[in-house]
Amino acid sequence: MLENKKLNILLLKNTGMSLLPTIVIMLLIVSGMRHFHLLNNLDFYHVDDPQQLGVLYDAGTTNVEMRFQKLTYMGYDYEIDGERVGGYYYVWVNGKFMVVLLDSDETIICDYLVQGQLKKDPAAYNYILSECAESVGIEQQQLETITYDYLISEVDYPKTFYMIVKAALIIAFAVIILSIIEGIVYWFYPWKHPQIRQMKGYRDKKLLTGDINRQLHDALVYETGNCYVTRKYLVIWTPFRTDIIVLRDIDVVSRHKETKKILPWMPPRDVYKLIISNANGTIFEHDFHDEKILDTILPYIQKKKRDR
Structure with a gap:
Protein backbone atom coordinates (compact mmCIF):
# COMPACT_ATOMS: atom_id res chain seq x y z
CA MET A 1 0.00 0.00 0.00
CA LEU A 2 2.78 2.43 0.92
CA GLU A 3 4.46 1.71 -2.41
CA ASN A 4 1.57 3.53 -4.11
CA LYS A 5 1.93 6.56 -1.83
CA LYS A 6 5.50 7.63 -2.49
CA LEU A 7 4.47 11.27 -2.97
CA ASN A 8 2.48 11.20 0.30
CA ILE A 9 5.59 9.93 2.10
CA LEU A 10 7.80 12.67 0.64
CA LEU A 11 5.32 15.40 1.62
CA LEU A 12 4.92 13.90 5.09
CA LYS A 13 8.69 14.02 5.55
CA ASN A 14 8.61 17.73 4.69
CA THR A 15 5.93 18.32 7.32
CA GLY A 16 8.00 16.42 9.89
CA MET A 17 11.16 18.36 9.06
CA SER A 18 9.32 21.68 9.36
CA LEU A 19 8.28 20.55 12.83
CA LEU A 20 11.85 19.76 13.89
CA PRO A 21 12.88 23.33 14.94
CA THR A 22 9.81 23.60 17.18
CA ILE A 23 10.60 20.26 18.82
CA VAL A 24 14.23 21.31 19.38
CA ILE A 25 13.12 24.61 20.96
CA MET A 26 10.64 22.79 23.20
CA LEU A 27 13.29 20.27 24.29
CA LEU A 28 15.73 23.09 25.07
CA ILE A 29 13.09 24.86 27.18
CA VAL A 30 12.22 21.67 29.07
CA SER A 31 15.92 20.78 29.56
CA GLY A 32 16.65 24.26 30.91
CA MET A 33 13.69 24.04 33.26
CA ARG A 34 14.85 20.65 34.54
CA HIS A 35 18.38 21.96 35.05
CA PHE A 36 17.20 24.97 37.06
CA HIS A 37 14.49 23.01 38.93
CA LEU A 38 11.71 24.98 37.22
CA PRO A 158 8.08 35.67 39.43
CA LYS A 159 4.65 35.79 37.80
CA THR A 160 5.81 37.37 34.53
CA PHE A 161 8.63 34.86 34.06
CA TYR A 162 6.41 31.83 34.58
CA MET A 163 3.72 33.32 32.33
CA ILE A 164 6.30 33.65 29.53
CA VAL A 165 7.57 30.09 30.07
CA LYS A 166 4.04 28.67 30.12
CA ALA A 167 3.11 30.64 26.99
CA ALA A 168 6.23 29.37 25.17
CA LEU A 169 5.43 25.76 26.09
CA ILE A 170 1.76 26.11 25.15
CA ILE A 171 2.62 27.68 21.78
CA ALA A 172 5.27 25.04 21.02
CA PHE A 173 2.90 22.24 22.03
CA ALA A 174 0.08 23.75 19.94
CA VAL A 175 2.37 24.01 16.90
CA ILE A 176 3.36 20.34 17.30
CA ILE A 177 -0.28 19.22 17.60
CA LEU A 178 -1.35 21.33 14.62
CA SER A 179 1.55 19.99 12.55
CA ILE A 180 0.58 16.41 13.42
CA ILE A 181 -3.02 17.12 12.39
CA GLU A 182 -1.72 18.81 9.25
CA GLY A 183 0.44 15.77 8.45
CA ILE A 184 -2.56 13.44 8.85
CA VAL A 185 -4.68 15.63 6.55
CA TYR A 186 -1.94 15.78 3.91
CA TRP A 187 -1.44 12.02 4.10
CA PHE A 188 -5.06 11.32 3.19
CA TYR A 189 -5.50 14.41 0.99
CA PRO A 190 -2.07 15.13 -0.54
CA TRP A 191 -3.59 17.45 -3.15
CA LYS A 192 -4.31 19.94 -0.35
CA HIS A 193 -0.58 20.29 0.44
CA PRO A 194 0.74 23.83 -0.35
CA GLN A 195 3.43 22.43 -2.62
CA ILE A 196 0.78 20.70 -4.74
CA ARG A 197 -1.63 23.63 -4.67
CA GLN A 198 1.04 25.98 -6.02
CA MET A 199 1.54 23.89 -9.17
CA LYS A 200 0.15 26.03 -11.99
CA GLY A 201 -1.84 24.85 -14.98
CA TYR A 202 -3.49 21.87 -13.26
CA ARG A 203 -7.01 22.45 -11.99
CA ASP A 204 -7.67 18.91 -10.74
CA LYS A 205 -4.93 18.53 -8.12
CA LYS A 206 -6.44 15.27 -6.85
CA LEU A 207 -6.04 13.71 -10.28
CA LEU A 208 -2.52 15.14 -10.50
CA THR A 209 -1.34 13.62 -7.19
CA GLY A 210 -2.82 10.27 -8.16
CA ASP A 211 -0.91 10.38 -11.45
CA ILE A 212 2.36 11.33 -9.72
CA ASN A 213 2.00 8.42 -7.28
CA ARG A 214 1.28 6.01 -10.13
CA GLN A 215 4.31 7.29 -12.04
CA LEU A 216 6.57 6.92 -9.00
CA HIS A 217 5.38 3.34 -8.61
CA ASP A 218 4.93 2.09 -12.18
CA ALA A 219 6.96 4.39 -14.45
CA LEU A 220 10.12 5.14 -12.48
CA VAL A 221 13.13 5.29 -14.80
CA TYR A 222 15.74 6.59 -12.36
CA GLU A 223 16.02 6.92 -8.59
CA THR A 224 18.84 7.94 -6.32
CA GLY A 225 18.60 9.26 -2.78
CA ASN A 226 16.25 12.21 -3.01
CA CYS A 227 15.85 12.38 -6.80
CA TYR A 228 13.22 10.51 -8.84
CA VAL A 229 12.73 10.58 -12.61
CA THR A 230 9.61 9.05 -14.14
CA ARG A 231 8.33 9.14 -17.71
CA LYS A 232 6.41 12.34 -16.95
CA TYR A 233 7.92 13.94 -13.82
CA LEU A 234 11.12 14.93 -12.12
CA VAL A 235 10.66 14.82 -8.34
CA ILE A 236 13.40 16.21 -6.10
CA TRP A 237 13.01 15.94 -2.34
CA THR A 238 14.81 18.23 0.12
CA PRO A 239 14.17 18.35 3.87
CA PHE A 240 11.82 21.32 3.70
CA ARG A 241 10.25 21.01 0.25
CA THR A 242 9.51 18.62 -2.58
CA ASP A 243 9.74 20.01 -6.10
CA ILE A 244 7.61 18.32 -8.75
CA ILE A 245 8.58 19.26 -12.29
CA VAL A 246 6.45 18.16 -15.23
CA LEU A 247 8.97 17.17 -17.90
CA ARG A 248 6.87 18.27 -20.87
CA ASP A 249 6.50 21.75 -19.36
CA ILE A 250 10.26 22.41 -19.16
CA ASP A 251 11.45 25.38 -21.21
CA VAL A 252 15.08 25.95 -20.18
CA VAL A 253 17.60 23.66 -18.51
CA SER A 254 21.04 24.81 -17.41
CA ARG A 255 23.79 23.55 -15.16
CA HIS A 256 26.58 25.37 -13.36
CA LYS A 257 29.51 24.39 -11.25
CA GLU A 258 30.18 26.41 -8.11
CA THR A 259 32.63 26.16 -5.25
CA LYS A 260 31.20 27.08 -1.88
CA LYS A 261 31.10 26.13 1.77
CA ILE A 262 28.26 23.83 2.70
CA LEU A 263 28.82 24.58 6.40
CA PRO A 264 30.89 27.47 7.86
CA TRP A 265 33.42 25.16 9.53
CA MET A 266 33.93 22.93 6.48
CA PRO A 267 36.32 23.57 3.58
CA PRO A 268 34.82 24.71 0.23
CA ARG A 269 33.69 21.99 -2.15
CA ASP A 270 32.30 21.73 -5.66
CA VAL A 271 28.55 21.99 -6.03
CA TYR A 272 26.69 21.28 -9.27
CA LYS A 273 23.63 23.48 -9.68
CA LEU A 274 20.68 22.49 -11.84
CA ILE A 275 18.39 25.33 -12.94
CA ILE A 276 15.07 24.58 -14.65
CA SER A 277 12.37 26.98 -15.80
CA ASN A 278 9.01 25.81 -17.06
CA ALA A 279 6.28 27.20 -19.29
CA ASN A 280 4.49 28.79 -16.31
CA GLY A 281 7.53 30.89 -15.42
CA THR A 282 8.44 28.85 -12.35
CA ILE A 283 12.17 28.45 -11.73
CA PHE A 284 13.61 25.48 -9.85
CA GLU A 285 17.16 25.41 -8.48
CA HIS A 286 18.85 22.43 -6.90
CA ASP A 287 22.40 21.74 -5.78
CA PHE A 288 23.95 18.33 -6.34
CA HIS A 289 27.13 17.26 -4.58
CA ASP A 290 27.67 14.33 -6.93
CA GLU A 291 28.13 15.29 -10.58
CA LYS A 292 27.30 11.74 -11.69
CA ILE A 293 23.71 12.12 -10.51
CA LEU A 294 23.28 15.28 -12.55
CA ASP A 295 24.90 13.64 -15.57
CA THR A 296 22.43 10.76 -15.28
CA ILE A 297 19.19 12.73 -14.98
CA LEU A 298 19.96 15.42 -17.57
CA PRO A 299 19.49 13.14 -20.60
CA TYR A 300 15.99 12.18 -19.39
CA ILE A 301 15.06 15.82 -18.93
CA GLN A 302 16.53 16.96 -22.24
CA LYS A 303 14.95 14.05 -24.15
CA LYS A 304 11.49 14.98 -22.92
CA LYS A 305 12.20 18.58 -23.86
CA ARG A 306 13.22 17.51 -27.40
CA ASP A 307 10.21 15.18 -27.75
CA ARG A 308 7.61 17.81 -26.96
Missing part, protein backbone atom coordinates in the same frame (compact mmCIF):
# COMPACT_ATOMS: atom_id res chain seq x y z
CA LEU A 39 9.75 22.06 35.79
CA ASN A 40 8.16 21.30 39.17
CA ASN A 41 7.27 24.96 39.61
CA LEU A 42 5.08 25.61 36.58
CA ASP A 43 2.12 25.23 38.91
CA PHE A 44 1.62 25.59 42.65
CA TYR A 45 2.07 22.57 44.90
CA HIS A 46 -0.76 22.52 47.42
CA VAL A 47 0.41 22.19 51.02
CA ASP A 48 -1.85 21.10 53.87
CA ASP A 49 0.79 20.53 56.55
CA PRO A 50 3.69 23.00 57.07
CA GLN A 51 5.88 20.01 57.96
CA GLN A 52 5.99 19.34 54.20
CA LEU A 53 7.74 22.65 53.48
CA GLY A 54 11.24 21.48 54.34
CA VAL A 55 10.96 18.40 52.10
CA LEU A 56 9.60 20.47 49.21
CA TYR A 57 12.30 23.12 49.61
CA ASP A 58 15.08 20.52 49.58
CA ALA A 59 13.56 18.92 46.45
CA GLY A 60 13.57 22.26 44.60
CA THR A 61 9.77 22.69 44.64
CA THR A 62 9.45 26.34 45.59
CA ASN A 63 6.08 27.43 44.19
CA VAL A 64 3.51 26.41 46.78
CA GLU A 65 0.03 27.32 47.90
CA MET A 66 -1.51 27.04 51.34
CA ARG A 67 -4.85 28.17 52.77
CA PHE A 68 -4.93 30.02 56.10
CA GLN A 69 -7.95 30.86 58.23
CA LYS A 70 -6.57 34.07 59.73
CA LEU A 71 -3.46 36.10 58.87
CA THR A 72 -2.45 39.04 61.07
CA TYR A 73 -0.18 41.90 60.02
CA MET A 74 2.98 41.98 62.17
CA GLY A 75 3.82 45.65 61.63
CA TYR A 76 6.91 44.93 59.50
CA ASP A 77 7.16 45.72 55.82
CA TYR A 78 9.25 44.37 52.97
CA GLU A 79 10.83 47.21 51.01
CA ILE A 80 12.86 47.48 47.81
CA ASP A 81 14.74 50.74 47.24
CA GLY A 82 12.72 52.36 49.99
CA GLU A 83 9.38 51.38 48.46
CA ARG A 84 6.97 49.06 50.26
CA VAL A 85 6.17 45.98 48.19
CA GLY A 86 4.62 43.79 50.88
CA GLY A 87 4.01 43.15 54.53
CA TYR A 88 4.84 40.34 56.95
CA TYR A 89 1.90 38.44 58.44
CA TYR A 90 1.84 35.72 61.06
CA VAL A 91 -0.43 32.75 61.58
CA TRP A 92 -0.63 29.91 64.10
CA VAL A 93 -0.68 26.48 62.46
CA ASN A 94 -0.74 23.29 64.55
CA GLY A 95 0.45 25.22 67.59
CA LYS A 96 3.45 26.79 65.83
CA PHE A 97 4.24 30.29 64.59
CA MET A 98 4.54 30.84 60.82
CA VAL A 99 5.43 33.97 58.83
CA VAL A 100 3.94 34.83 55.41
CA LEU A 101 4.93 37.73 53.14
CA LEU A 102 1.91 39.16 51.32
CA ASP A 103 1.25 41.88 48.79
CA SER A 104 -1.42 43.48 50.96
CA ASP A 105 -2.00 46.38 53.32
CA GLU A 106 -4.87 44.80 55.27
CA THR A 107 -4.42 44.33 59.03
CA ILE A 108 -6.26 41.01 59.21
CA ILE A 109 -6.98 38.65 56.30
CA CYS A 110 -9.37 35.72 56.77
CA ASP A 111 -9.74 32.48 54.79
CA TYR A 112 -7.02 33.33 52.28
CA LEU A 113 -5.19 31.06 49.81
CA VAL A 114 -1.55 32.15 49.69
CA GLN A 115 0.22 31.36 46.42
CA GLY A 116 3.89 32.22 46.39
CA GLN A 117 7.51 31.21 46.58
CA LEU A 118 8.80 29.04 49.39
CA LYS A 119 11.79 30.74 51.00
CA LYS A 120 14.26 30.25 53.79
CA ASP A 121 15.48 33.68 54.86
CA PRO A 122 17.45 33.49 58.15
CA ALA A 123 18.28 37.23 58.20
CA ALA A 124 14.65 38.32 57.90
CA TYR A 125 13.55 35.64 60.35
CA ASN A 126 16.11 36.66 62.97
CA TYR A 127 15.06 40.29 62.73
CA ILE A 128 11.34 39.53 62.92
CA LEU A 129 11.69 37.01 65.75
CA SER A 130 13.94 39.32 67.77
CA GLU A 131 11.41 42.14 67.46
CA CYS A 132 8.51 39.83 68.34
CA ALA A 133 10.36 38.34 71.30
CA GLU A 134 11.18 41.81 72.63
CA SER A 135 7.59 43.02 72.25
CA VAL A 136 6.11 40.07 74.18
CA GLY A 137 8.97 39.86 76.70
CA ILE A 138 10.34 36.38 75.97
CA GLU A 139 13.67 35.00 74.79
CA GLN A 140 14.21 34.78 71.03
CA GLN A 141 15.49 31.20 71.37
CA GLN A 142 12.23 30.25 73.05
CA LEU A 143 10.23 31.74 70.17
CA GLU A 144 12.42 29.97 67.59
CA THR A 145 11.46 26.57 69.01
CA ILE A 146 7.81 27.15 68.09
CA THR A 147 8.44 28.81 64.71
CA TYR A 148 8.51 27.18 61.26
CA ASP A 149 11.81 27.79 59.42
CA TYR A 150 10.22 28.59 56.06
CA LEU A 151 8.02 31.41 54.85
CA ILE A 152 5.79 31.73 51.78
CA SER A 153 6.29 34.95 49.85
CA GLU A 154 3.72 36.28 47.41
CA VAL A 155 5.90 39.21 46.36
CA ASP A 156 8.90 37.06 45.36
CA TYR A 157 6.92 34.82 43.02
